[in-house]
Amino acid sequence: MRGRIEKWYPIVIASIGTILGYSLANNIKLSSSSQNIFSAATNLSAIAIGFLGAAMAILLSIGNSKSVKALKQTGAYVRLINYFDSAIKTSFCLAVLSFLGLLIDTATVNVLQKIFILAWIFYLILSGAMVYRVIDVFSDILRTTKD
Numbered sequence: 295m296r297g298r299i300e301k302w303y304p305i306v307i308a309s310i311g312t313i314l315g316y317s318l319a320n321n322i323k324l325s326s327s328s329q330n331i332f333s334a335a336t337n338l339s340a341i342a343i344g345f346l347g348a349a350m351a352i353l354l355s356i357g358n359s360k361s362v363k364a365l366k367q368t369g370a371y372v373r374l375i376n377y378f379d380s381a382i383k384t385s386f387c388l389a390v391l392s393f394l395g396l397l398i399d400t401a402t403v404n405v406l407q408k409i410f411i412l413a414w415i416f417y418l419i420l421s422g423a424m425v426y427r428v429i430d431v432f433s434d435i436l437r438t439t440k441d
Contacts (some may be wrong), residue, residue, distance in 0.1 A: 311416070312415050334387050335414075
């Protein structure tokens with residue numbers, strides 16, 4: 295049961311957040327300060343990608359340690375690598391969407407902008423939840439394994 299919740303909660307949380315965003319979509323108006331938010335999200339996503347990539351590389355490089363061998367025997371190693379992979383890809387999508395957000399004309403408001411904002415909200419929440427999941431699972435593994 296915990297495995298299913300662990301696997302799906304980022305998507306559920308992002309979907310709920312997007313639905314809440316949709317209910318507020320009539321009030322969403324982009325301003326010139328929106329560019330600062332998109333810029334910050336682009337930077338934060340790039341930092342997350344770098345952090346996750348470095349952590350994943352370290353995990354892959356210590357493949358012969360007792361802890362990693364124990365993880366491989368239980369199947370947790372593949373699950374953790376998949377979570378790393380998903381978090382990196384989602385953070386990359388957020389970085390691309392945030393960069394595209396910098397190109398939006400804030401003087402006009404139309405349906406495509408609202409759809410874009412909802413997609414951006416979805417990926418913002420999804421990326422955060424997936425990064426949290428990696429950190430949570432990795433911390434659990436570090437607490438329970440002994441070298």
